[in-house]
Amino acid sequence: MTEADHRAVREVLDGGRLVSDVDGATPVSELEERWARRCGTPHCVATSNGTTALALALSALGVGPGDEVIVPALSFIASGLAPLHQMAVPVFADIDPRTFTLDAASVESLVTPRTAAIMPVHLHGQPADMDALGAIAERHGLAVVEDAAQAHGATWRGRAVGSLGDAAAFSLQVTKNLPTCGEGGLLNLTDARTAERARMMREFGEVIAPGKDRDYVSYLLGWNHKMNGVQAAFTLSQLDRFDEYEAARQRNVAAFLARLADLPGIAVPRATPGSQHVMHIIRLRFDAEAAGVEGVSPGAFRRVLHRLLRTEGVPVSRYQLMTLPEQKVFTDRVGFGRGYPWAAAEPPPHAEHPVARAVIEDSLTLQKRHLHPDAGPALQRYADGFEKVWCHLDVVAHMARASR
Template sequence: MTSPETMSGAEATGRDRDGGRDRRLAAFGGRPAVPKELRNPPWPVITEEDRAAVLGVLDGAALVSDTDGETAVSVLERRWAERTGAAHCVGTSNGTTALQLALAALGVGPGDEVIVPALSFIASGLAPVHQMAVPVFADVDPVTFCMDPAAVEALVTPRTAAIMPVHLHGHPADMDALTAIARRHGLVVVEDAAQAHGASYNGRPVGSLGDAAAFSLQVTKNLPTCGEGGLVTLADDKVAATARMTRQFGEVIEAGKDRDYISYLLGWNHKLSAVQAAFTLSQLERFDAYDAARRANVTALLDRLAALPGLVVPTRVGDVTHAWHILRFRLDPAAAGLDGLRPEAFRAALHRLLRAEGVPVSRYQLMPLPEQKVFTDRVGYGSGYPWTAAEPPPDGAHPVATQVIADSLTLQKRHLNPGAGPALQRYADGFEKVWENLDTVAAIAKSAR
């Protein structure tokens, strides 16, 4: 089977060896632009070093994070704190528990409100509920897809305790504006950096820009483990100590001392496995090389696609480093010369035709967070808690989040492999081929009305 690394130049550009192309749409009998072997480049890339790291833990005695002495977990915590510039790092079982642990350690709880973006993964909204706090949803910026500071400011009430910016898809949120709002109102800031490993804002790594930050190590992330895992970075010594206690049943675990099994405060079993930590440590050795290759591959893809009318490619705003975890493409039928076509219909037709060409585009989130049933039905912990235990939260409109979901498609995971450059070029071939047939796209979109 041909791999991205071994394709010939002709194959990589989507041309036959005689220089010709099949320009017929694959949905109507043409040859797909992307061969099957390039539609799903593997991620994560698992090496013998990764396997050896995992086996090293299995062959040792430090299988859990509370083992006395240095473990894979403590080493990962130290290295990630150093990399992000944070004072502390605490390993957790996954990115969702990382968010909850950060909120808990900062004292966010019943009766509080936490402002989160209306466009994000469900965990961003659930984490406050897990703390019996109420999530309040702010609209997002139409270009960065991160929370809009003006929308956040309008939602602050006397009950607001925290702002949770999500560095969505790997683009840092507008942290200067958001932290200024937090300072004016005495709020804490918890970065949701689940998708933003390696991103930076004004020269500073994400994870060091607020009071705490949560990273996910889930297997699809830019820095993965072999399953699930999470990391919390923290600025304050006492808050970090609280996070370590709440990670393990509220106990105090001290090196060189026997465990007393006394729970001093409410806690959970949110510990990170040493096996997961060892795998991530091994991946971290190659992170910078993979990151550099990914940036080059993504840049080459976006440079080609930016020339297509009506296709709005993701970009960077301000002095930021984008992690390019997910690529979101907005679709503008009017700019494509298809006046009168609904963006949703344009998206649906393109989705069908691009998938037929072998371009693995998909949708990321089918509705804004506040429209998820868990937040509209408000069953929560039963009897409507935490909502019924607090004043009604402010009702923030989210038209931008709604429109972004309606008019966009995404590329997920396939571009993370450092050798995915040839595959991405074939995806560009697929986009260009479909764009050469916009009259057919329009016909399909109109027929779906």
């Protein structure tokens, strides 16, 4: 956070354009224009956070009661909740073991006449296979809503994430690669009519346009999902430095992962050929047998590594403790009223999620600390910690066997 960020916020406070629905240009409208231009999409709607951006995307595309939305089994909870907020049913597909994004074959197996949309999540900053998923959507006439909450600046086949489907939701939460000073979101849209609906739904279903007096008439079912001027100004200031920060992150992370890749039994994240991975989260998978530690389960190996790495000052964490379909809100079919939409929906198709479960069982993550452009020295210290633990794999083996 720099003086430029402080100055941008002070200018909004001094100028009085604190909300998004005043007449004329605002920091919010400027952020929308700049982000749409950067991503190569015709429309962008700023929102209060990334979750409301996802829900607004589905609503503006007409997804609602009786519909199903295919979502990856490994993601942040918002990916599964957004369909429920529209009274649609999330259907969980398995993931690819290297990219942690939707597995196209699993998605194809779950399409039914009730499927309305596919939600590829560009998890941790790695774009999903949009070629394969786009082909499935085209074959079945489905909408594609990108969950790009963790993928600002990522690209797929030379195109920016956020321009690869019918809609794309980004989070600006303070821990993201492109943050605001708290919570915020951006929703990219390709169709003008859908974008108009999203703008109306964002602000109580009203038509609020420059040069038009507000009539306080709600034409659609809407919410209050607006972003304020302070949030937008902060993000605009961060956006001025985004490319510089991203280049620094890539250098720092590449140097860190190069050291870890030399250690047996660690699978480090790598960008899919033709894509740009922005490394919002670094997820590392561990293979005890490949490390020379035999007779130890993946979970036991990961638990001991977690303990020892933290002892060495490496701030690894699990991030998720279970797959999305194992979350109680979905296993207990919690909904609205008397359990809607579950109570009114036909039983959704079911898939096993062995890959998602295996990834959670054998992996640890690094979050947030590496996003700072000056985090290179810290990452090198983390690599020191990994190397020290790997010099004592006999101790790791003993502890893991004793923990069974």
